Amino acid sequence: MNQTPTPPGPPRVHRAIVLETEALSPGMMRVTLGGSDLDDYPTTGSPDEYVRLFFADEPTAEPRLPRVVGRGWEYPEGVAPAEMRTYTIRSHAPGRVTIDFVRHSGGLAADWAERVRPGGAVGLSQPFAQFTWGELPPGRLTLVADATALPAVERIVEETSPETELRIFCEVSDERDARLPEAATSRSVDTVWIYRAGNGSHASRVADAFMRAPLATDGSETVWIAGESAMTRRVRTHLRKTLAFPAANTHLVGYWTDNEEAWRDRFDALDAATHARLDTLYAAYAAQPGAAREAVLDEIYAVYEGAGL
Ligand SMILES: Cc1cc2nc3c(=O)[nH]c(=O)nc-3n(C[C@H](O)[C@H](O)[C@H](O)COP(=O)(O)OP(=O)(O)OC[C@H]3O[C@@H](n4cnc5c(N)ncnc54)[C@H](O)[C@@H]3O)c2cc1C
Structure with missing residues (x-):
């Protein structure tokens, strides 16, 4: 690992400013973020660390930034939540974060990466480590x-x-x-x-x-x-x-x-007994450590397979 994890301050959603965008290839857009609110932006030091991006309603508008609660987030009552998507931090330097977006049709984040211009703002959660x-x-x-x-x-x-x-x-x-x-x-x-x-x-x-x-x-x-x-x-x-x-x-x-919309339709159409079974399995998954978790996941995936999902 060539980066030392930054000691974490209280986690918050940072207001990041687009410094530049670049089409890396036919299938990938790069967006570099900076601005004074990234001066203390941390890294976990994990190469597959990911972030949550909170998007404005329009690339030129101001994003509504939530308050961090544990590993989640919340908005004050009456404030409409911003659209959120998850991305990997491709590179991190003090005050600067780079994210690479796959270009595809029909995606809010993919569309934002194409249309946003330097100066545009986006909410950036603290990074989360994955694999140890x-x-x-x-x-x-x-x-x-x-x-x-x-x-x-x-x-x-x-x-x-x-x-x-x-x-x-x-x-x-x-x-x-x-x-x-x-x-x-x-x-x-x-x-x-x-x-x-x-x-x-x-x-x-x-x-x-x-x-x-x-x-x-x-x-x-x-x-x-x-x-x-x-x-x-x-x-x-x-x-x-x-x-x-x-x-x-x-x-x-x-x-x-x-094709997530079609997948979601098929998921929603599952009968009540299958939904109840999946709810039970997901609760067990969240409660189990290591190997037992994997066994629960086997069961969850068997239900998906059985339902053609
Ligand atoms: C931990 C983590 C890290 C990730 N890191 C990255 C990353 O670094 N770069 C990156 O590009 N993505 C990354 N993703 C995936 C990204 O979050 C999803 O692709 C996301 O759905 C894109 O949002 P969107 O608003 O563009 O599309 P959505 O609004 O979510 O989806 C709209 C439609 O587009 C389809 N779609 C979504 N993504 C793709 C795709 N990639 N190709 C073709 N069709 C798609 C969906 O099926 C749906 O039909 C990561 C996801 C996770 C969980």
Whole structure:
């Protein structure tokens, strides 16, 4: 890790100002944020740290910033909550934060990244760490990702120990979206790019590519998976059910759901008994530690599979 975590002050939603925007590739917009309210902006030091962005009603308008409550947030009564989306911090420097947005149609955040101009404001929560990188077991680290997880992949390449052998499977829409940072040239990184795949515009193929590749199941390999939820679920099922891969060596996060509106309609249409079963399972999931949690997640995903979700 090359960044020292900043000691946390009381968490708040910062008012960040857009310094510049840049089209990195056909599929990715970069937005750099700064302004005086980021002078004390912290970092967790975790390369896949994420933030919540609170958007104004229009890119030129002022965002309504909530008050932080625990890991959540709230607005005073009568104030309409701002739209919120979750993104990875691609890079962090004192007073400056960079975020890379996948370009896609019909997305509030994606549209904001295209339309906002320098001087525009957005609410930025404190960063949250995900995987406990300090406890990364020695051996190979395999990353399975789509374009939404590429910013995190790039930071992992830059910030994990060069002794860690890295293997990356990543699907993008276009050859020009395939991008790794300079640090990839000075360490062992084996990369499999899958083009015209996943990312809402093509069938996803990254799980298949990963599943065809050899994998060490003796604890000497760790797998980090992030991206579209059906893809991450498929990889998880393969790891757990087919390979009995150790849960302690797996870190998996669903970043988004393809065609979410249709998914939500199918979810809402589930019968009352299935909703009640899922509520019970989610409560159990929240209450359980480690391995027991994974078993509850198996059950949740089995319900999804059974319901065609
Ligand atoms: C921890 C975490 C970190 C993340 N980091 C990043 C990041 O660094 N960069 C990034 O781009 N995304 C990242 N995401 C994913 C991002 O939050 C979602 O893609 C989000 O839905 C985008 O918001 P939106 O307003 O553009 O689209 P929404 O309004 O949420 O969705 C509108 C429609 O667009 C579709 N859609 C959403 N995202 C995509 C996509 N990527 N491609 C194609 N269709 C899509 C939905 O299915 C829906 O039909 C991250 C998510 C998490 C949970």
